[in-house]
Amino acid sequence: MSAKDKLQLFETRQNFEAKGHEPVVKEFWTSRQRQGHSLHEISYRACFKPQLPEYFIEKYTEPGDLVADPFLGRGTTPLQAHIMGRRAAGSDINPLSILLVRPRFNPPLLSEVEKRLNQITAEAEILSEDEELLVFYHPETLSMLFNLKNCFIERIKQGCFDNIDDWIRMVCLNRLSGHSSGFFSVRTMPPNQAVSIESQKRINKKNSQIPPPRDIKAIVLKKSKSLLRSGTPPAYEYAPALECADATNLFYLDDESVDLVVTSPPFLDVVDYRGDNWLRCWFANINTESVKWTPYSSTEDWRAFIHLALAEMCRVVRMGGRIAFEVGEVRNGTVQLEREVVRAANGIPLKVEAVLINQQSFTKTSNLWGVSNNRCGTNSNRVVIFKKLE
DSSP: HHHHHHHHHHHHHHHHHHTOEEEEEESOOOTTTTTTOOOGGGOOTOOOOHHHHHHHHHOOTTTTTTTESOOOOTHHHHHHHHTTTOOOOOOOESSHHHHHHHGGOOOOOOHHHHHHHHHHOOOOOGGGGGGGGGTOOOOOHHHHHHHHHHHHHHHHHHHHHOOHHHHHHHHHHHHSSSSTTTTTSSSSSOTTTOOHHHHHHHHHHTTOOOOOOOOOHHHHHHHHHHHHOOOOOOOOOOEEEEEOOOOOOTTTSOOEEEEEEEEEEOTTSOOOHHHHTHHHHHHHTOGGSSSSOOOOHHHHHHHHHHHHHHHHHHHEEEEEEEEEEEEOOOOOTEEEHHHHHHHHTTTTEEEEEEEEEOOOOHHHHHHTOOOOOOTGGSSSEEEEEEEEEE
């Protein structure tokens, strides 16, 4: 740990010791890559590892208990809960999250994926308003993407969209753009962030590159095989409850019905979810302007939002149940959001049981972005554990 990290940790300890909330610092779960179930390997900005919810699910719940996440993202918490024999629920303001999460609870056979892909041709005409996408894709690749997109839209209209379509669309959303030949695009940014058209033009010019043809069917099958290498999730009598909803209005959950919440909200204005997901939303036929993302640039506004979200979580959590609320440092460590989370809980019948700081080693993602270990909030886990008062 660097001197700067030690100083920040000392300041954090002082802050919480004064309130009786001394943080516990150690490696609670491994930071090693690919240690969880393979179905988790879907890219999304600012997502946490499956070992994080696994730790709290194992500690605080029993099989059959209900585990929820109102900031669903890529669905790590409900999927891990389902794998561990718990009931699962989750929601996100972005409908894209549901498209990334739902298929992994009911994946098709590889043979079914291959058969469906072979039924889709690549003879679609590229619309003039989408010709700019050729900065990412070879014309043949873009034509195939159009056919896939239109096929999904038509099958939804006809009422015959099934779990095979759902899976293929999810895998395509994960392979739309990236930094290797395993993606549909020319080399660009890592897959959890789609750059703008103008930015990609600059990347292409800098690297003297043009989009090569990609075998979409082969890429989808390869990624499907990788996702399924740990096997399919268990079949339970209860299906996950997944909804598109604001975290301050969890209408799909009854009062005191949840045993554990494991979640992580947007960290102020650190991530531009609308900008990062524009290409995925294009393919999924989602109008990004209709999604009510609200980036908060001030800690006061963010804390007010978190207060409302915590109040709603408190409503749905049973007496004695827990909320594991994960955040990180932002703005080069000048804002430590775990402090703001504790302040946001004022007036809500929640007791701070602990503040955990997961001390972790280098990760694949941090190396890729050139982020040194534990220097940025997105490379550390800081979790406030609340218990609902009896």
